Amino acid sequence: MRGFVQDKAEGNSTLSEIKKVQDEISFDAFFGCYAYVTQSGFRFFELNIGKSFWQRTTSRWLLGIDYGRSDPRAMKELAGRKNSEVRIFDGHFVVNSPGFKPRRDFHPKAAMTENTATGAQGMVLGSGNFSYNGLWRSVEAGASIITLTKPDTTKYIKPVTSGFEALWDAACPLKDVVSDYEKKLSELASAKDAERSPIGDRSAHGFWIEAGYVTKNRGPQKPGNQIFAPNGFRKYFGLGRAKASSTLIGEITFETAAGSKIKKNYRENDNGMEKLTLPMPEANGFGVYDGKVLVFEPSNGEFVLSAIEREEFERCYGHRLVNIGKMGGGRRYGEYV
Structure with missing residues (x-):
C-alpha cells in the first residue's frame, strides 16, 4: 500500500500510480469507475499508458453522466477501442432526468x-x-494497493471490487443512452446560448473556441497542436485574408501558462476553414488541448492563451459570453465581455 499527493514536480499523479501498478503486476484486466470523463482525460491516458494497452488489456468502464459532466465524445472513444466496454450508472434514469439530475450521485474515482x-x-x-x-x-490525493495472495486480495481488494461489480451488472450499456445524452446536451447548450445577454454597447474582452478533436499532426504518440477554425475566425486576431497563391494568413504570438511567448502560423485550409497552430501543449502547461475550450485574451498585439475544461469554462465565463456561433460539427466559438 502507498499513498500519494498529486504533484507534477515530484512526478506523482493518479496516472503515474496506475502505470506503477501496470509495471508491478503486468495486469491484463482493467475496471475503471469514474464520476465523469473528458476528452482531455481520454487523450492524456492513451498517450501516456500506451496504445498497446488496448491490445493486451480487457477494459471495462463504469461511468456517470450526472449533471451532464461527462463528454459523450470521450465515452464513445473509450467504447470504440479494442477489448473495451462502457456502461453508464443508472443511465436510463439520468438521461431522462431534467438537467441529468441523478437520484443517487455516482462519484467514484477508482481503477x-x-x-x-x-x-x-x-x-x-x-x-x-x-x-x-x-x-x-x-491537487489530488489517493492510494494504491497491490495484493499478490488470495487472503490479501480478499481482505483489501474484494470489498471494493464486489461493490462495483454489482453496480456494473445493474448499469446500462453506453449505446442505449449515448444518442439521447448527446442530443440533450446539445439542446441544453443551445438553450443557454439563446439566453445570453446581447453585447449591446459593451466591447468584448476576448474570444474563445471549443477545441473538440485535435488532429494528430505530430504523430500518434504526441498531443496535437492544430485545430480548425471557421472561415473568418482570423478577424479576432486582427488578420485579413491570405495573399494570392499563399495559404499563410499571418503569424500570432501567444503568451502561455508557462510564461513563454511563442509565435505560430495561422493559415487558410483547403476545406474552406482556417488552421490555427498552437504552442506545444505538453511543453507549455496545457497537457493536451483535446475537448478543452481555448480562451484568447488580447494583450498589446499578443494573445494570452488558456485551455480550460468545458465545465470550468461554463462556470467562469458562462455569464460573460456573447456573439456565439456554431460550426458544422457542433463546436462553438464566440466572444466574452
Whole structure:
C-alpha cells in the first residue's frame, strides 16, 4: 500500500500510480469507475499508458453522466477501442432526468486491475476523475494497493471490487443512452446560448473556441497542436485574408501558462476553414488541448492563451459570453465581455 499527493514536480499523479501498478503486476484486466470523463482525460491516458494497452488489456468502464459532466465524445472513444466496454450508472434514469439530475450521485474515482494468469491484483483509489486535471494536473490525493495472495486480495481488494461489480451488472450499456445524452446536451447548450445577454454597447474582452478533436499532426504518440477554425475566425486576431497563391494568413504570438511567448502560423485550409497552430501543449502547461475550450485574451498585439475544461469554462465565463456561433460539427466559438 502507498499513498500519494498529486504533484507534477515530484512526478506523482493518479496516472503515474496506475502505470506503477501496470509495471508491478503486468495486469491484463482493467475496471475503471469514474464520476465523469473528458476528452482531455481520454487523450492524456492513451498517450501516456500506451496504445498497446488496448491490445493486451480487457477494459471495462463504469461511468456517470450526472449533471451532464461527462463528454459523450470521450465515452464513445473509450467504447470504440479494442477489448473495451462502457456502461453508464443508472443511465436510463439520468438521461431522462431534467438537467441529468441523478437520484443517487455516482462519484467514484477508482481503477481496479488484475493479472488473470497470476491472480495478482491492484487498485488505485483517489480524488482524481478521468480528466487531464484529475489524472495529472490538479491537487489530488489517493492510494494504491497491490495484493499478490488470495487472503490479501480478499481482505483489501474484494470489498471494493464486489461493490462495483454489482453496480456494473445493474448499469446500462453506453449505446442505449449515448444518442439521447448527446442530443440533450446539445439542446441544453443551445438553450443557454439563446439566453445570453446581447453585447449591446459593451466591447468584448476576448474570444474563445471549443477545441473538440485535435488532429494528430505530430504523430500518434504526441498531443496535437492544430485545430480548425471557421472561415473568418482570423478577424479576432486582427488578420485579413491570405495573399494570392499563399495559404499563410499571418503569424500570432501567444503568451502561455508557462510564461513563454511563442509565435505560430495561422493559415487558410483547403476545406474552406482556417488552421490555427498552437504552442506545444505538453511543453507549455496545457497537457493536451483535446475537448478543452481555448480562451484568447488580447494583450498589446499578443494573445494570452488558456485551455480550460468545458465545465470550468461554463462556470467562469458562462455569464460573460456573447456573439456565439456554431460550426458544422457542433463546436462553438464566440466572444466574452
